[in-house]
Amino acid sequence: MTSQKGVTVWFTGLSGAGKTAIARYLEPILRERGLKVERLDGDVVRQSLTRDLGFSKEDRDKNIERVTFVAKLLTRNDVLVLLSFISPYRVMRDHARDEIGNFVEVYCYCTLEALMERDVKGLYKKAIAGEIPNFTGISDPYEEPLNPEVRIDSSTETLEESAAKVLAYLEEHGYVPPVPKLDGSTYTVEEEQLIEERLGALGYL
Amino acid sequence: MTSQKGVTVWFTGLSGAGKTAIARYLEPILRERGLKVERLDGDVVRQSLTRDLGFSKEDRDKNIERVTFVAKLLTRNDVLVLLSFISPYRVMRDHARDEIGNFVEVYCYCTLEALMERDVKGLYKKAIAGEIPNFTGISDPYEEPLNPEVRIDSSTETLEESAAKVLAYLEEHGYVPPVPKLDGSTYTVEEEQLIEERLGALGYL
Numbered sequence: 001m002t003s004q005k006g007v008t009v010w011f012t013g014l015s016g017a018g019k020t021a022i023a024r025y026l027e028p029i030l031r032e033r034g035l036k037v038e039r040l041d042g043d044v045v046r047q048s049l050t051r052d053l054g055f056s057k058e059d060r061d062k063n064i065e066r067v068t069f070v071a072k073l074l075t076r077n078d079v080l081v082l083l084s085f086i087s088p089y090r091v092m093r094d095h096a097r098d099e100i101g102n103f104v105e106v107y108c109y110c111t112l113e114a115l116m117e118r119d120v121k122g123l124y125k126k127a128i129a130g131e132i133p134n135f136t137g138i139s140d141p142y143e144e145p146l147n148p149e150v151r152i153d154s155s156t157e158t159l160e161e162s163a164a165k166v167l168a169y170l171e172e173h174g175y176v177p178p179v180p181k182l183d184g185s186t187y188t189v190e191e192e193q194l195i196e197e198r199l200g201a202l203g204y205l
Numbered sequence: 206m207t208s209q210k211g212v213t214v215w216f217t218g219l220s221g222a223g224k225t226a227i228a229r230y231l232e233p234i235l236r237e238r239g240l241k242v243e244r245l246d247g248d249v250v251r252q253s254l255t256r257d258l259g260f261s262k263e264d265r266d267k268n269i270e271r272v273t274f275v276a277k278l279l280t281r282n283d284v285l286v287l288l289s290f291i292s293p294y295r296v297m298r299d300h301a302r303d304e305i306g307n308f309v310e311v312y313c314y315c316t317l318e319a320l321m322e323r324d325v326k327g328l329y330k331k332a333i334a335g336e337i338p339n340f341t342g343i344s345d346p347y348e349e350p351l352n353p354e355v356r357i358d359s360s361t362e363t364l365e366e367s368a369a370k371v372l373a374y375l376e377e378h379g380y381v382p383p384v385p386k387l388d389g390s391t392y393t394v395e396e397e398q399l400i401e402e403r404l405g406a407l408g409y410l
Binding site for chain 2: 077
């Protein structure tokens with residue numbers, strides 16, 4: 001494809017709910033479709049952009065301000081941005097939406113029970129023990145999105161299912177071209193989802 | 206034109222030497238040629254990216270680190286970035302060059318005499334009076350570029366002449382398409398420079 005409409009896909013939700021996992025899963029799929037893609041998350045920006053910031057409300061806000069600025073520049077230059085930050089405060093997410101324009105909010109929901117059971121990094125255990133101050137969902141607030149464009153639930157969906165939801169939304173709204181069929185026509189979102197599930201089950205995805 | 210090769214044009218030099226003036230002058234000319242352009246300088250990034258930073262060596266380095274990151278993302282997504290910061294330390298500019306890849310260093314030179322005589326913002330007077338600590342060129346070092354791609358001298362050149370030098374370099378290296386003639390061929394850099402000078406003299410630029 002020759003032209004691409006920039007957009008920021010903003011993944012928000014508690015630590016461990018799947019924000020970065022979905023973004024990482026989607027990144028190569030979107031590149032495969034010929035799109036310019038940048039992924040922005042803690043791992044990517046910490047060294048150069050947000051090294052000085054902690055987890056106080058003020059520092060969280062600064063963090064979101066900086067990545068919002070970067071996402072705005074990339075989006076208006078036709079890049080698809082996959083951005084994953086807890087971003088617990090509604091006012092900051094709404095400000096980002098206003099600044100960026102083409103904005104898809106993906107609420108990565110997961111029950112607290114499932115998060116505590118998973119607890120890959122052992123953070124929830126520490127937070128509950130009071131060893132981590134300002135831990136979102138335990139000792140710090142998380143303001144749920146009121147009208148997210150996409151809502152996933154990683155306590156009931158597989159990673160593939162959640163990613164397919166996001167991809168379907170992006171296709172339906174013209175941010176991602178549909179996969180062309182061999183006869184030149186294109187698959188419907190449902191067909192494609194089915195194909196991806198099969199490819200996934202066969203171990204190809 | 207359908208494709209554009211990203212590049213960061215990095216303007217370095219003392220305060221008042223013309224960095225941002227040249228960038229602002231070039232911005233509409235480059236957009237006119239159908240290019241994606243972003244300008245990064247203190248005015249653009251202070252609010253969202255570098256509000257917390259002062260003029261200590263450490264803060265200057267952080268400033269450059271952050272804008273280098275942003276310029277890198279834009280450049281690899283095919284944007285032409287006009288970036289103007291004093292950026293007095295050679296090691297930080299060289300690091301930016303390594304990170305960004307397509308990199309054109311424009312050394313904006315001006316004699317200290319001319320800068321002090323101009324002194325639009327009255328900063329040199331204050332710095333010499335000791336009222337501004339860490340003022341580059343007076344009470345803080347400036348490490349001159351050793352091999353800049355372009356060197357301009359705003360104590361002997363007009364703004365238009367300096368800008369034409371930068372534009373010529375960008376055209377010669379394929380970052381900016383040449384202006385098409387009516388017969389379909391293109392002007393040489395010299396012809397175009399001449400045309401711009403004439404248009405400038407006539408008040409059209």
